[in-house]
Amino acid sequence: MGGKEQLFQERFKRYSVAMECGKPDKVPVVFPLGEWVIKYSDITLQEAYYDVDKATAVIDGVLKDLDFDVMFGSINLWWPPMFDAVGCRQYKFPGIYFEADAGFQYVEEEFMKAEDYDDFIANPTQWLVENYLPRVNEEFSEPGSYRATVALIKGAAGFAMHNGKTAQVAQKWSQEFGIVPYGTGMTKAPFDTLGDSLRGTRGILLDLRRRPDKVAAACEAIVPHNIAFGMITSAGDTSLPCFAPLHKGAYPFLSLEQWDKFYWPTWKKVIEGLWALGKRVFFFAEGDWTPYLERIAQLPDKSIVFCIDLTDAQKAKKVLGGRFCLYGGVPTTLLTYGTPQEVKDCVKRAIDELAGDGGFVLAAGGVVMGDAKRENIEAMLEAARQYGAY
Amino acid sequence: MAENKVQAFVPEAGTCVPWKVKKEELGQLAGNEEIVKQEWDKLDAFAYAFIWFWVQR
Numbered sequence: 001m002g003g004k005e006q007l008f009q010e011r012f013k014r015y016s017v018a019m020e021c022g023k024p025d026k027v028p029v030v031f032p033l034g035e036w037v038i039k040y041s042d043i044t045l046q047e048a049y050y051d052v053d054k055a056t057a058v059i060d061g062v063l064k065d066l067d068f069d070v071m072f073g074s075i076n077l078w079w080p081p082m083f084d085a086v087g088c089r090q091y092k093f094p095g096i097y098f099e100a101d102a103g104f105q106y107v108e109e110e111f112m113k114a115e116d117y118d119d120f121i122a123n124p125t126q127w128l129v130e131n132y133l134p135r136v137n138e139e140f141s142e143p144g145s146y147r148a149t150v151a152l153i154k155g156a157a158g159f160a161m162h163n164g165k166t167a168q169v170a171q172k173w174s175q176e177f178g179i180v181p182y183g184t185g186m187t188k189a190p191f192d193t194l195g196d197s198l199r200g201t202r203g204i205l206l207d208l209r210r211r212p213d214k215v216a217a218a219c220e221a222i223v224p225h226n227i228a229f230g231m232i233t234s235a236g237d238t239s240l241p242c243f244a245p246l247h248k249g250a251y252p253f254l255s256l257e258q259w260d261k262f263y264w265p266t267w268k269k270v271i272e273g274l275w276a277l278g279k280r281v282f283f284f285a286e287g288d289w290t291p292y293l294e295r296i297a298q299l300p301d302k303s304i305v306f307c308i309d310l311t312d313a314q315k316a317k318k319v320l321g322g323r324f325c326l327y328g329g330v331p332t333t334l335l336t337y338g339t340p341q342e343v344k345d346c347v348k349r350a351i352d353e354l355a356g357d358g359g360f361v362l363a364a365g366g367v368v369m370g371d372a373k374r375e376n377i378e379a380m381l382e383a384a385r386q387y388g389a390y
Numbered sequence: 391m392a393e394n395k396v397q398a399f400v401p402e403a404g405t406c407v408p409w410k411v412k413k414e415e416l417g418q419l420a421g422n423e424e425i426v427k428q429e430w431d432k433l434d435a436f437a438y439a440f441i442w443f444w445v446q447r
Binding site: 090122123133155160186187188193198225226228229233 | 400401402403404405406435436437438439440441442443444445446447
């Protein structure tokens with residue numbers, strides 16, 4: 001073994017040791033892949049979204065001279081051709097709906113109605129097939145028709161094609177650059193599954209007042225599905241954590257009482273269920289989770305990687321440190337509005353405060369925005385290597 | 391087979407049409423059941439991931 005394979009193994013070990021709350025040779029550092037990369041290329045966002053090969057070629061050019069351990073993020077998280085084939089109402093992409101250099105948009109609606117709760121709870125998967133998919137995707141609106149059948153074939157084929165391409169690209173980056181992916185698979189908190197996609201924000205906030213028992217029962221019904229979805233999308237891998245973007249659990253979207261009653265119990269069950277299968281959760285705590293740190297500390301040791309976005313980092317270190325790997329340290333806003341020197345100062349401060357006894361991964365605190373500056377990203381990686389040796 | 395089709399069942403998490411339902415419809419298999427089951431389960435899991443993908447954004 002040598003070259004890039006050896007480099008991959010060194011970085012994988014560095015990341016793995018940190019996730020186990022140990023002290024590796026260096027603080028692992030994460031490259032935040034995102035739409036900002038396209039700003040420094042000669043292709044449009046539309047080309048990057050639609051053509052995975054073009055986007056990959058651009059990213060290759062950015063990666064080749066950088067030293068980091070782990071990559072987080074994606075440009076092609078959503079592959080528009082699949083959504084076009086089924087006539088998706090949820091996502092709008094540049095090309096059909098926007099100019100070529102615009103970002104994608106999510107259009108939230110109540111695709112599940114209040115009167116659907118009982119049927120959904122009784123048989124979630126069948127309800128999704130018979131009700132949700134035809135409502136979300138225009139081409140499925142007449143099930144069994146020529147258009148619906150063709151669209152279903154194309155949608156499923158597109159799903160397989162894009163998953164296969166994504167896996168190929170990850171393997172290529174591992175082999176050519178020694179890069180470790182931050183995780184495998186995806187899951188969510190049941191309340192977010194219900195509130196983001198099914199009922200929508202307005203719907204679920206009304207439900208908390210008008211039909212709280214239905215919300216609780218629906219979240220319970222989703223628990224085994226979010227465990228199964230996490231494992232299936234991980235293809236059985238348990239060496240890397242399962243991505244969990246957390247939205248409506250951030251303070252103060254819910255009151256403390258609502259969080260305790262509706263958000264945490266079923267999210268905790270999903271995490272514990274995955275951990276029982278050997279799968280750690282990438283607890284992507286977007287926003288501020290400071291008031292909930294003591295509750296989160298109830299989880300089994302090492303069962304999550306806790307991502308610090310707006311959460312009080314020092315309190316997170318005090319409450320979770322030593323039992324759970326902490327991830328973050330650099331605010332995403334600083335990568336857009338700061339200077340390289342400010343970013344380097346921030347990295348030094350984060351390492352001084354959070355990395356001392358291991359169990360820490362230096363990264364941007366959330367999803368890095370499209371207007372982030374390349375020089376700031378490079379400053380973050382350089383400073384992590386400069387200050388991150390144990 | 392159509393007359394044997396199981397109409398009402400609640401698939402457990404991770405499945406759409408579990409093998410046990412399909413097996414009930416097929417009855418005794420002439421060849422190696424395990425080979426058929428393994429590949430059935432893989433495609434069923436793929437379909438499950440496609441269905442739930444739409445609510446896991």
